[in-house]
Amino acid sequence: xxILVAIKRVIDANVKVRVKPDNSxxxxxxxxxxxxxxxxxxxxxxxxxxxxxxxxxVVAVSIGNQQCxxxxxxxxxLGADKAILVKTDDQLEPLAVSKVLKKVVEQEEPQMVLLGxxxxxxxxxxxxxxxxxxxxWGQGTFASEVEVEDGKTKVTRxxxxxxxxxxxxxxxxxxxxxxxxxPRFASLPNIMKAKRKPLDxxxxxxxxxDTANRTETLSVENPPERSEGVKVExxxxxxxxxxxxxxxx
Amino acid sequence: MTTLxxxxxxxxxxxxxxxxTIAAAKQLSxxxxxLVAGHNCESVAEQAAKAEGVDKVLLAQAxxxxxxxxxxxxxxxxxxxxxxxxxxxxxxxxGKNMMPRISALLDVQQISDIISVESDDTFKRPVYxxxxxxTVKSNDSKKVITVRATAFDALATExxxxxxxxxxxxxxxxxxxxxxxxxxKSERPDLGTAKVVVSGGRGMGNGENFEMLETLAxxxxxxxxxxxxxxxxxxxxxxxxxxxxxxxxxxELYIAVGISGAIQHLAGMKDSKVIVAINKDEEAPIxxxxxxxxxxxxxxxxxxxxxxx
Numbered sequence: 001x002x003i004l005v006a007i008k009r010v011i012d013a014n015v016k017v018r019v020k021p022d023n024s025x026x027x028x029x030x031x032x033x034x035x036x037x038x039x040x041x042x043x044x045x046x047x048x049x050x051x052x053x054x055x056x057x058v059v060a061v062s063i064g065n066q067q068c069x070x071x072x073x074x075x076x077x078l079g080a081d082k083a084i085l086v087k088t089d090d091q092l093e094p095l096a097v098s099k100v101l102k103k104v105v106e107q108e109e110p111q112m113v114l115l116g117x118x119x120x121x122x123x124x125x126x127x128x129x130x131x132x133x134x135x136x137w138g139q140g141t142f143a144s145e146v147e148v149e150d151g152k153t154k155v156t157r158x159x160x161x162x163x164x165x166x167x168x169x170x171x172x173x174x175x176x177x178x179x180x181x182x183p184r185f186a187s188l189p190n191i192m193k194a195k196r197k198p199l200d201x202x203x204x205x206x207x208x209x210d211t212a213n214r215t216e217t218l219s220v221e222n223p224p225e226r227s228e229g230v231k232v233e234x235x236x237x238x239x240x241x242x243x244x245x246x247x248x249x
Numbered sequence: 250m251t252t253l254x255x256x257x258x259x260x261x262x263x264x265x266x267x268x269x270t271i272a273a274a275k276q277l278s279x280x281x282x283x284l285v286a287g288h289n290c291e292s293v294a295e296q297a298a299k300a301e302g303v304d305k306v307l308l309a310q311a312x313x314x315x316x317x318x319x320x321x322x323x324x325x326x327x328x329x330x331x332x333x334x335x336x337x338x339x340x341x342x343x344g345k346n347m348m349p350r351i352s353a354l355l356d357v358q359q360i361s362d363i364i365s366v367e368s369d370d371t372f373k374r375p376v377y378x379x380x381x382x383x384t385v386k387s388n389d390s391k392k393v394i395t396v397r398a399t400a401f402d403a404l405a406t407e408x409x410x411x412x413x414x415x416x417x418x419x420x421x422x423x424x425x426x427x428x429x430x431x432x433x434k435s436e437r438p439d440l441g442t443a444k445v446v447v448s449g450g451r452g453m454g455n456g457e458n459f460e461m462l463e464t465l466a467x468x469x470x471x472x473x474x475x476x477x478x479x480x481x482x483x484x485x486x487x488x489x490x491x492x493x494x495x496x497x498x499x500x501e502l503y504i505a506v507g508i509s510g511a512i513q514h515l516a517g518m519k520d521s522k523v524i525v526a527i528n529k530d531e532e533a534p535i536x537x538x539x540x541x542x543x544x545x546x547x548x549x550x551x552x553x554x555x556x557x558x
Contacts, residue, residue, distance in 0.1 A: 017381060123376055164429075166426060220382070242525070249502065
């Protein structure tokens with residue numbers, strides 16, 4: 001079985017994001033970029049399925065500018081066999097991304113597409129579900145456990161009330177939650193090996209997909225700041241403040 | 250213009266998040282119609298019909314809708330014939346799971362997790378874990394939106410008298426089938442809607458120590474939450490997680506115990522009215538957002554607090 005893993009290059013999770021003074025977006029110049037953490041979990045899961053003998057090939061795909069090659073090389077170093085970069089300098093919205101991924105799925109014919117449940121920049125949590133609908137496939141979102149057997153996959157999902165398990169026919173789309181696995185670190189030999197693995201480039205325009213933006217971002221602002229609070233010395237003082245000052249207990 | 254709100258429920262009760270979503274819908278022009286899709290859920294439709302601001306309730310029932318799997322909800326919504334300018338659902342795991350499917354089939358770019366309605370086509374939403382707020386205008390002819398429940402005050406749950414209409418429930422998608430659920434049972438208030446939340450972090454040390462927080466929560470009528478670190482360490486189940494990718498809470502009082510305050514955690518609780526932090530590390534970032542900070546060993550402070558209440 002072939003697995004396609006879609007990955008996104010985002011501002012590193014440990015960077016403190018700064019809003020641009022002209023409110024047009026956030027500062028990205030000279031900011032460390034990395035693979036979206038949920039996408040790393042997706043790559044790890046695909047590689048583990050290959051190591052278990054469930055998957056035969058893992059293909060990583062990303063949509064973005066030339067620098068996304070680095071992110072794809074990371075995926076190759078983690079164990080993906082092949083990478084595809086759909087090249088564009090535009091920032092695509094999730095609907096457009098899912099349409100592009102649908103084209104890639106039609107070319108690659110995977111039995112499973114693994115994605116992160118959301119990217120930590122846009123926080124949209126849409127692409128996997130949209131891809132599932134466009135392909136007419138079932139979906140297992142927010143996965144904390146994935147088992148594959150007899151052409152089906154059993155997915156345990158993190159939902160608001162606890163855990164839900166569903167069974168999907170393959171092919172299917174799965175999106176990863178935090179506790180699905182702990183991604184490995186790429187070893188130096190694997191980083192070297194990754195440089196020789198195939199990385200194909202496709203120009204976005206060649207796919208013939210309408211990727212025009214449907215929304216406009218009118219402004220990006222800092223969130224309202226909380227005013228600095230006070231330190232209390234004792235539990236008694238805390239209880240007094242909560243009762244008589246904040247009046248919340 | 251008419252807005253369709255997709256109700257979140259458990260086949261017997263309308264979830265609180267649905268009332269918040271109806272409140273968001275009322276800030277848009279036109280009527281508000283609520284779709285209750287489920288199985289044996291007439292009582293849910295009756296609750297929706299009584300809710301303030303609801304003009305009509307659509308009831309779509311079928312046995313395969315019992316667990317509200319995304320593929321089936323998608324078909325039930327797509328089977329509706331009305332012409333809706335806006336389709337809204339709560340940004341809970343229910344709404345997040347199924348709404349993008351509907352959005353994609355309608356060829357609409359969804360607007361996720363809105364925190365305000367600026368006009369019929371413009372909304373505010375947090376990005377980068379709430380470190381920035383984007384104002385987004387949709388140019389699609391229909392708008393598909395998920396709503397952050399804590400950002401909209403619910404309207405009255407009684408007093409309305411909307412008509413209930415039975416509608417087509419769509420068809421089952423055999424691609425996806427329900428197997429089982431493991432839901433956390435608790436007598437305490439729901440984490441997402443509780444007036445007081447007591448949360449523990451890695452500093453709690455282990456799962457047994459959470460009993461101390463449960464005692465404190467019971468004194469305060471509070472729900473118990475946790476940071477990602479505490480969930481990852483296996484102290485408590487996943488549904489306790491407060492944060493960017495867990496639950497978003499905004500109670501009157503949030504007490505963070507042994508939580509350092511990573512950005513991803515702050516994203517889930519910094520809209521709380523009053524924040525209390527108890528942590529022995531006075532450099533912990535949680536103190537930057539806390540109204541009242543107590544630098545103290547939690548194993549000393551929490552029992553004292555329980556006694557003082």
